[in-house]
Amino acid sequence: MTATREDPVLVVDKLTKKFGPRTAYADVSFTVGRGEVFGFLGPNGAGKTTTVRSLGTLITPTSGRATVAGIPLEAANAVEIRERIAIMTEAPGLYGRLSVTENLQYFVGLYHLSDGEQRIKRALEAVNLTDRAQDTCNSLSKGLRQRVGLARTLLNDPEILFLDEPTSGLDPVAARGVHDLISGLRDRGVTIFFTTHRLAEAEALCDRVAILNTTLRSIGKPSELREQLFHKGLLVATAAPLADPGRVFAGLPGVESWDTDARGGAPGSYRLAVSDPAVAAPEVVRALVHAQADVLSVAESRHSLEDVYLELVNEDVEATQR
């Protein structure tokens, strides 16, 4: 299923939440399409959890509007919205002395769901917990409790799943399990809105990401954010520093500027800003060979979502220090 923003399941319009004098998030606007996996990134205290809690009807925003699963976000609609979504906040909220199955039975009852046994069976299978179904939640490790929390969110077949740091504290194998679960749900058309501090996870899973730092700093596909923020580049390494790098690089087709690679550090490393790496790279190699340089490598410089994130969040830190 391809996500379409023309068919949004989540529309957020200038939403703001204040706790007394403290602004948790302000003036946040975005839309999420049906079936999209949407990542919400931002530093500690950025307002991610508060946004999730607001959209999940757990707290009331101070101002602005939103539509969740087609329903206006208003106190009077909270029950109707909650029937169509599921939320997992930072603490899974389970009864420790009850077994995994008993916990899920409790929520089946709370939500007045039919076919409880089937739902519980499917949810436990989805998070790979069938063999722990009779254990009490107190006896489970943190990661296993997290998975029970995830199973709970699947009980009502939500249209939108809000997950607040679903892989926090999970080992790499369990985190991969959650990733597979998210991908599987996406394939079934479920919209997933999740917060994370794991940027590689956001990069791998999300159709689009938003970077929040009280206000929305950026939003788009990871590749779009990279292109907005960073020029395309080539990294050149030669065995020894070039006698006159300006003569080699300046004026080559597709090369906009060049510099010694201050970050790479090694002598003989150069960073070139190029319009199109596929055009520039062969020209650069030819010029280097012509200059009798010993070429070690010519590679496209790649920026990760982490680079984008750090650039944006560090800009904010610098702005507040000014």
Ligand SMILES: Nc1ncnc2c1ncn2[C@@H]1O[C@H](COP(=O)(O)OP(=O)(O)OP(=O)(O)O)[C@@H](O)[C@H]1O
């Ligand atoms: N119930 C509350 N009362 C007062 N202030 C609150 C409340 N909940 C959140 N805040 C404040 O709102 C801001 C945003 O908090 P929030 O928990 O949404 O951040 P977050 O982005 O989820 O951070 P983290 O990455 O640490 O989970 C913080 O300054 C926080 O202290």
Ligand SMILES: [Mg+2]
């Ligand atoms: Mg949080």
